[in-house]
Amino acid sequence: MSNPALSWIAVDWGTTHLRLWMMDGNDKVIARRESDRGMGSLTSDGYEPVLLDLVGDQLPETQTPVIICGMAGARQGWAEAPYASVPCAPPSLAQATRVATQDPRLSVHILPGLSQMSPPDVMRGEETQIAGFLASEPNFDGILCLPGTHSKWAHISAQEVVSFRTYMTGELFALLSGQSVLRHSIGQGWDDEAFLGAVSEMLSRPAGVAAELFGLRAAQLLQAQSPDVARARLSGLLIGMELAAARPYWLGQEVVILGAAGLAKAYETALNGQSAWCRMVDIEGITLQGLTAAHGQLTQTR
Amino acid sequence: MSNPALSWIAVDWGTTHLRLWMMDGNDKVIARRESDRGMGSLTSDGYEPVLLDLVGDQLPETQTPVIICGMAGARQGWAEAPYASVPCAPPSLAQATRVATQDPRLSVHILPGLSQMSPPDVMRGEETQIAGFLASEPNFDGILCLPGTHSKWAHISAQEVVSFRTYMTGELFALLSGQSVLRHSIGQGWDDEAFLGAVSEMLSRPAGVAAELFGLRAAQLLQAQSPDVARARLSGLLIGMELAAARPYWLGQEVVILGAAGLAKAYETALNGQSAWCRMVDIEGITLQGLTAAHGQLTQTR
Known part of the structure; x- marks a missing residue:
């Protein structure tokens, strides 16, 4: 039928x-x-x-x-x-x-x-999200941040992707919280202060990440650090390291975060903590918008 | 019997x-x-x-x-x-x-x-290796590096451990080479030049590690980078980041590396590349030497 x-x-x-x-x-x-x-x-x-x-x-x-x-x-x-x-x-x-x-x-x-x-x-896949975003805001000139398993930062100008960079932040978070020695120390909750503190530490001293990671385990053993604080700190360490490396992208630029609600909010919190100016656009629908833009091209060429 | x-x-x-x-x-x-x-x-x-x-x-x-x-x-x-x-x-x-x-x-x-x-x-466990080393060299004053799953750097003076720091380098290597998207790009071989290049990059720009990691995948897809080069680069990125953070330990100090042959050699190569002065002591036997030192104390107190 x-x-x-x-x-x-x-x-x-x-x-x-x-x-x-x-x-x-x-x-x-x-x-x-x-x-x-x-x-x-x-x-x-x-x-x-x-x-x-x-x-x-x-x-x-x-x-x-x-x-x-x-x-x-x-x-x-x-x-x-x-x-x-x-x-x-x-x-x-x-x-x-x-x-x-x-x-x-x-x-x-x-x-x-x-x-x-x-x-x-x-x-x-992200290129189609970018196309979807540009369908709504064709004159956008600035930086797109697409957080996820493999977070992307893209410089957009004149409707083109000028350059981009991928960070394995989300996959590192999944591996460390689920499969490393840290899995015993990481909970499901959150703590904004711990998150922001870890972001700042990494922006100042990014090299220290491998020691700060083990420190999450030690702080649980020695100081009974809560699993929620540990999770927020783990996220903050990894996102902070990403922000340290991506600084040339976001410093003094307009940043739009295209991401799922929880994760995009964490990136916004981290960037706001660095006095960077950013806004979020809901990712739901953006991919479909990009595919729809492509379909529109099909209709045009028929 | x-x-x-x-x-x-x-x-x-x-x-x-x-x-x-x-x-x-x-x-x-x-x-x-x-x-x-x-x-x-x-x-x-x-x-x-x-x-x-x-x-x-x-x-x-x-x-x-x-x-x-x-x-x-x-x-x-x-x-x-x-x-x-x-x-x-x-x-x-x-x-x-x-x-x-x-x-x-x-x-x-x-x-x-x-x-x-x-x-x-x-x-x-490492404290007993340190005890074993000090049983042979009681007057050692300097830095011990114990590479492994959780690498340790320890400052030794007057037969005491003054301070130490743990880096999750080995566990990160195992997770990334075995369970991340990089597992498709990582071989079993080695390439000294790629290793040293990655160490140097991380000593200059440690924040970039999460992007350089994804770059191993991209370089395989775009440039057919060999799996051996990728493995040496992965090791160099992680050890380089550890050395960047541990610089206050090794800069201008006498460093003794206590580790299994292959891994200890990689650390020695990396440190020599930074004109740091170090020597290796074979780990085999060191743990037993530490336990033996403890047994000697039992005999004394009997």
């Missing part, structure tokens, strides 16, 4: 998860679906069946465009969408990789990520 | 493993045994059976001293051996915790670790 209102499908296909939106016209969401069949669990012939599982019963007989961003375009993904190299605008649909499918009802486009040769760096 | 020559037992009981030596007189090794029944896998009533499994058939009817260092003395170990607080000499047998056993043939002594209140820090 086909749904006559479905006009295209937007997909954010990451390493561990995918999110998908069924769209009516250019920008009306009919339905949203999620799955844990991320790139990490799939071989290249596994993508089409996952897509058909999620939307097959809704596909009309006419061909439906599927516009994908994220790790599905990696070399080990569905099909490689070679990086566009900065400085450049976030890749348009014209740069997308077309993928042949068994099912003739699908017309699949995978958007490329961005690369930078010096220093070497890559992104896949 | 008893072995009349067994006079005492030396044990290095760590988190994941234990090593044990059966001794004749003060310092003659009869046999060496190993087990993976470390502190992490035992509750407090599990230690005596492990010990009896390993040496029970060799115990004479008379009581045999068992001298233990390491995590068996932690709060979650066999019995807590409260930390001695620096500045102080490595703990002597008089400071050891006596543990009652079911088997009357055992007389168990657990040596304390060391603690430092400011900045908060702890060690368990």
Whole structure:
């Protein structure tokens, strides 16, 4: 049974998860679906069946465009969408990789990520968030901060990504709080003062991080430091180290933080503590906005 | 069946493993045994059976001293051996915790670790290596570097540990090379030039570590950087960051590296690259030497 209102499908296909939106016209969401069949669990012939599982019963007989961003375009993904190299605008649909499918009802486009040769760096997925942000604020000139597993800082000017840098902050936090000796000392709570103190320490003495990390364990053993303080301090040490390295990005610049509520708030608190001026834009919807911008290019070129 | 020559037992009981030596007189090794029944896998009533499994058939009817260092003395170990607080000499047998056993043939002594209140820090096991080193070089005045999972730097003067600091360098290396996104980029080989380059970068700009780490992944994707270069660079970034923080310890000081051959050599290479003067002392035997020094104190006080 086909749904006559479905006009295209937007997909954010990451390493561990995918999110998908069924769209009516250019920008009306009919339905949203999620799955844990991320790139990490799939071989290249596994993508089409996952897509058909999620939307097959809704596909009309006419061909439906599927516009994908994220790790599905990696070399080990569905099909490689070679990086566009900065400085450049976030890749348009014209740069997308077309993928042949068994099912003739699908017309699949995978958007490329961005690369930078010096220093070497890559992104896949964030370029579409940046495109989504620029769709709302085309004249933005300044810095985007995209906190996450691999936090990105990007310099945006004249609708282009001029340069960017990735910090493994979120992955370090996950490894240290979940799998290192510190897991015994880290709780689920929070303490703003401990967080800000740790951020300041790292901005002054970033080299000390490996000792301050072990100090979280020692402070629990010797001073019964609370697990909530330890968690806030761990976050502050790692975000503080990132801010110390990213200082040329944020010092004296307009910074917009694109991130999930809790984490974006921590970055805002840290930057405000350094008298940096920043604002947050909710990430929810930004990726879809970027995919929608790409779909708009499809309509234009038809 | 008893072995009349067994006079005492030396044990290095760590988190994941234990090593044990059966001794004749003060310092003659009869046999060496190993087990993976470390502190992490035992509750407090599990230690005596492990010990009896390993040496029970060799115990004479008379009581045999068992001298233990390491995590068996932690709060979650066999019995807590409260930390001695620096500045102080490595703990002597008089400071050891006596543990009652079911088997009357055992007389168990657990040596304390060391603690430092400011900045908060702890060690368990390394204090006995330091005691072993000082047994050979009682007049040493300088810096000991003990690389490992949790690398220690200790300032030694007048046979005391004046201060020390722990860096999570080895654990970070294990987590990043084995469990992070970098695991795909890291090989088993080595490259001295890449290692020294990364050490120098971190000594100049330690804050950048989280970006340089992700750069290992990007350099593989964009420049086909070899997995051996990536491994040496990862090691250099982490050891370089440790050296940047520990600079007040090593700058203009005599440094002795107490460590396993490969890792100690990397630290020596890194320090020599900074024109620091250091020498290596083989770690094999140092722990036993420290336990033997403690046993010598038992004989004296009998």
